[in-house]
Amino acid sequence: MYMARDWKDYEIIDTGGGEKLERWGDIILRRPDPQIIWPLPKETSRWKDVHGHYHRSSSGGGQWEMKKSIPDSWSISYGKLKFHLRPTNFKHTGLFPEQAANWSWMMDKIGGAGRKIQVLNLFAYTGGATVAAASAGASVVHVDAAKGMVQWAKENVQLSGLGERPVRFITDDVFKFVQREQRRGNKYDAIIMDPPSYGRGPGGEMWKLEQNLYPFLESCMDILSDNPLFLLINSYTTGISPTVLENMLAMTMKSRYGGKLSSGEIGLPITSSGLNLPCGILGRWES
Structure with missing residues (x-):
């Protein structure tokens, strides 16, 4: 399991x-998580003394119960990287901390x-990977279909002091963007993708x-x-093995370029129990 252990501003208590x-x-x-199928032996006072509790509805979706006043948004840091957070209607905060790995x-x-690297971040959400790649010196093209998420990503880049770095933000359908880049003859040294289960x-x-990931990867x-x-695929789709x-990367990247493959779960440590919480899977190809 690839663990994001270096957080100071985030913790699964x-x-x-x-x-x-x-x-x-x-x-x-306090938020629901489908991977946590073990019981809670005792609901201590800390479980009740929270700022916000997201309750999932039996009919789908859910809502926040705010028990204490919190700002409309606040920020946390991962090393030199900084991110704006705010509770969304879909239980998320705008950041997946396990991605720090x-x-x-x-x-x-x-x-x-040892050279200039051009990175393409697809299904790029609020730009965690964009901020990381830009901070390391890459030129980044950030693509997401949701205008609000692209704006959020711009805020994260500015917050991290990277506003002058070469980052292009594109609000577009990812598949059509890749097709246009093919026609334009544009090339990238690294691709990051975090495709949804359905869309x-x-x-x-x-x-x-x-049905669609392999042909999209081929494109x-x-x-x-x-x-x-490198090429990195993240996935939160249940039932898909890291293998x-x-x-897929072996049939595409390795067959064409050689290099090295790796895959596995991605996770976060749980402070109280010392256990690890699985949060998704990844596949990596690197030269």
């Missing part, structure tokens, strides 16, 4: 009963490349990861440079 108790800076939140890896790869494009196009081969540095991602 405790888990149980389908929920996790988290510290985001000075803000304590990938940020550190890609920063090391970019910093050690619908602006023209009603359906995306299902199990990305045409926009890689002759000497690529599946590694197999």
